[in-house]
Amino acid sequence: MYSSIIENLMAACEWDTTDFLIVSANVFDRLIYYSHIVPLVISLTIGFFVLYKNPKQLLSRILFVITSLFSVWVFFDLILWATDKPYFTMFFWSLLVIIEPIIYATCLYFIQVFITGKDTTLKNKIVTTLFLLPTFFLINTHYALLGYNLINCDREVIEGPLTQFGYLIEIVYTLWILIFSMERFRKIKNNNVTRKQIVLVTVGILLFLLTFSSGNIIGTITNDWRIPQWGIFGMPIFIGFLAYLIVKYRTFDIKLVATQALAIMMSILIGSQFFFIRTPINQFLNGITFFISVIGGILLVRSVKKQIKQREQVESFLEAGFTSEALISYLLASIEGAPETYYCDLDKFATNFDVTKVHQAHTRFSDEVLKIHQSNSIKEMGNKDYRNVFEKRLAIVKPHLFERYKNDPDLQKLLLMRRSNLVDDKFNVVDFGEDFGAIDERLLLVARQVEKFITLNDLGSSKKSLMNGLEKCKEGLGLSKKDYYMSLRIMYTGKMYGLGLDDLLSYLEKKGELGGRIRIFKQYLEKEHGKSAGFGKIL
Amino acid sequence: MIEKKSKIFFIILLIIILFSIAYTYYDTLILRRFDIFVSEDQIPTYSDLTSEIRELINSYVQ
Numbered sequence: 001m002y003s004s005i006i007e008n009l010m011a012a013c014e015w016d017t018t019d020f021l022i023v024s025a026n027v028f029d030r031l032i033y034y035s036h037i038v039p040l041v042i043s044l045t046i047g048f049f050v051l052y053k054n055p056k057q058l059l060s061r062i063l064f065v066i067t068s069l070f071s072v073w074v075f076f077d078l079i080l081w082a083t084d085k086p087y088f089t090m091f092f093w094s095l096l097v098i099i100e101p102i103i104y105a106t107c108l109y110f111i112q113v114f115i116t117g118k119d120t121t122l123k124n125k126i127v128t129t130l131f132l133l134p135t136f137f138l139i140n141t142h143y144a145l146l147g148y149n150l151i152n153c154d155r156e157v158i159e160g161p162l163t164q165f166g167y168l169i170e171i172v173y174t175l176w177i178l179i180f181s182m183e184r185f186r187k188i189k190n191n192n193v194t195r196k197q198i199v200l201v202t203v204g205i206l207l208f209l210l211t212f213s214s215g216n217i218i219g220t221i222t223n224d225w226r227i228p229q230w231g232i233f234g235m236p237i238f239i240g241f242l243a244y245l246i247v248k249y250r251t252f253d254i255k256l257v258a259t260q261a262l263a264i265m266m267s268i269l270i271g272s273q274f275f276f277i278r279t280p281i282n283q284f285l286n287g288i289t290f291f292i293s294v295i296g297g298i299l300l301v302r303s304v305k306k307q308i309k310q311r312e313q314v315e316s317f318l319e320a321g322f323t324s325e326a327l328i329s330y331l332l333a334s335i336e337g338a339p340e341t342y343y344c345d346l347d348k349f350a351t352n353f354d355v356t357k358v359h360q361a362h363t364r365f366s367d368e369v370l371k372i373h374q375s376n377s378i379k380e381m382g383n384k385d386y387r388n389v390f391e392k393r394l395a396i397v398k399p400h401l402f403e404r405y406k407n408d409p410d411l412q413k414l415l416l417m418r419r420s421n422l423v424d425d426k427f428n429v430v431d432f433g434e435d436f437g438a439i440d441e442r443l444l445l446v447a448r449q450v451e452k453f454i455t456l457n458d459l460g461s462s463k464k465s466l467m468n469g470l471e472k473c474k475e476g477l478g479l480s481k482k483d484y485y486m487s488l489r490i491m492y493t494g495k496m497y498g499l500g501l502d503d504l505l506s507y508l509e510k511k512g513e514l515g516g517r518i519r520i521f522k523q524y525l526e527k528e529h530g531k532s533a534g535f536g537k538i539l
Numbered sequence: 540m541i542e543k544k545s546k547i548f549f550i551i552l553l554i555i556i557l558f559s560i561a562y563t564y565y566d567t568l569i570l571r572r573f574d575i576f577v578s579e580d581q582i583p584t585y586s587d588l589t590s591e592i593r594e595l596i597n598s599y600v601q
């Protein structure tokens with residue numbers, strides 16, 4: 001270990017031991033924990049959040065790297081405040097010397113990608129990184145850290161010229177950011193929105209970097225390491241700007257609103273007050289405030305999120321040219337019902353064919369729709385009434401399907417077809433099945449979606465039996481997929497009107513829809529269930 | 540998206556960084572090979588450092 005002189009000197013300093021690397025009486029003021037842990041939690045939260053929301057976007061990844069490096073830096077700095085072991089001080093101080101310039105270089109990369117909207121060239125990356133190489137290669141020499149300072153009891157190192165060089169390249173990176181931004185700002189003359197974004201992102205990053213570096217530089221020059229604590233608070237300023245950019249310009253395509261950011265920030269800040277509150281009564285009062293702020297924040301965020309979602313959907317529907325009738329129906333269902341659950345159930349329904357859940361979801365719709373649902377016995381209703389029911393349901397379901405298929409213009413086009421193309425005047429069923437040979441598989445999927453949603457609510461709990469029966473038909477007859485869906489459609493239609501099989505087949509024959517394949521199907525049903533079997537028996 | 544050459548570049552950079560961290564870890568935490576100064580006179584001057592770096596470069600060259 002150390003020589004007896006050094007051991008005696010260290011003992012004379014009366015340093016406290018450290019638990020969990022950071023908990024120690026060596027940290028002279030609890031403000032240190034507050035100034036470190038708050039920015040650490042905020043930056044990590046935002047970094048992960050941005051990456052989670054848009055993992056493939058380059059800007060999200062760069063921001064994640066910046067926030068992660070900053071968090072690591074802050075944590076290591078806290079270790080330096082707490083530790084009593086010289087080798088820990090030497091190791092973590094060396095890491096800070098490595099990490100600091102990387103943060104600056106990454107910020108430069110971030111601003112280049114942000115402003116240009118694309119990745120930089122390999123040449124640019126190499127030039128940027130060249131400044132960092134001396135630090136990487138010489139970090140373990142006396143050039144970086146001369147040694148441990150036991151002249152006083154401050155538990156610090158004596159920095160070498162490489163560390164000073166690190167501060168120099170930090171200034172170079174800062175100037176580089178400034179010059180790059182100004183140059184781009186000057187070039188863009190006709191787009192005030194883009195210019196504003198450049199100003200905001202540049203100011204945000206520069207504020208962060210300047211406060212960060214000024215603290216370090218002042219600490220090195222004056223040898224007073226209390227001052228750099230205030231530099232760490234530069235990060236929340238930067239995050240504030242970034243949150244503004246996300247909300248205002250949706251730079252990261254995140255549907256984040258200011259309320260969310262504020263609610264989270266408020267909770268973190270109130271919670272972090274525990275680090276410096278000492279008296280039990282204040283801790284208790286802060287605990288109550290923290291609890292109320294968390295609950296209030298959750299409720300507020302939920303409410304605002306719901307409104308934002310509705311607004312964005314309505315905007316997209318209006319852009320797509322939906323009728324006001326469809327939008328009113330949609331809004332009625334969304335506001336008075338439970339849209340979140342509804343989407344969820346609709347999704348499950350589409351994949352698992354879980355009729356009961358769709359049925360339940362539907363009953364949570366607005367009172368108006370609920371009444372329709374309750375009185376929805378086809379036999380008791382006239383054709384006209386049913387058409388009204390159908391149209392209202394179609395008006396509700398179409399925007400949802402439109403939203404779900406927003407990345408598929410073909411399917412959206414289909415959903416925007418005139419009602420006359422979707423609904424047969426006499427038969428009131430979605431008419432996607434005119435020509436199966438020409439229908440694209442994807443269109444068929446949508447047809448199924450619409451058909452299922454509208455018609456299956458009328459079929460009640462017997463759908464599972466129906467589907468099983470049809471599966472057997474398909475297997476038994478060797479029906480193709482097209483024939484299978486055609487059969488399905490016929491059966492739905494028949495059930496909706498309470499028709500017997502013969503009635504239905506006669507109708508289809510008149511319409512000229514009863515082709516050879518359907519005849520085979522008819523023969524199968526007759527063989528299995530007897531001639532003139534009603535749907536009830538089949539089910 | 541990042542092009543393939545850039546990805547390779549970032550991987551090389553990451554390896555260099557990890558290597559320098561690993562080497563520092565080995566030197567300071569395992570071997571605990573560093574100086575502890577108890578008086579101002581022990582702190583090396585810039586000329587001491589120059590000779591050290593010269594030795595280091597020579598060792599790389601050899």
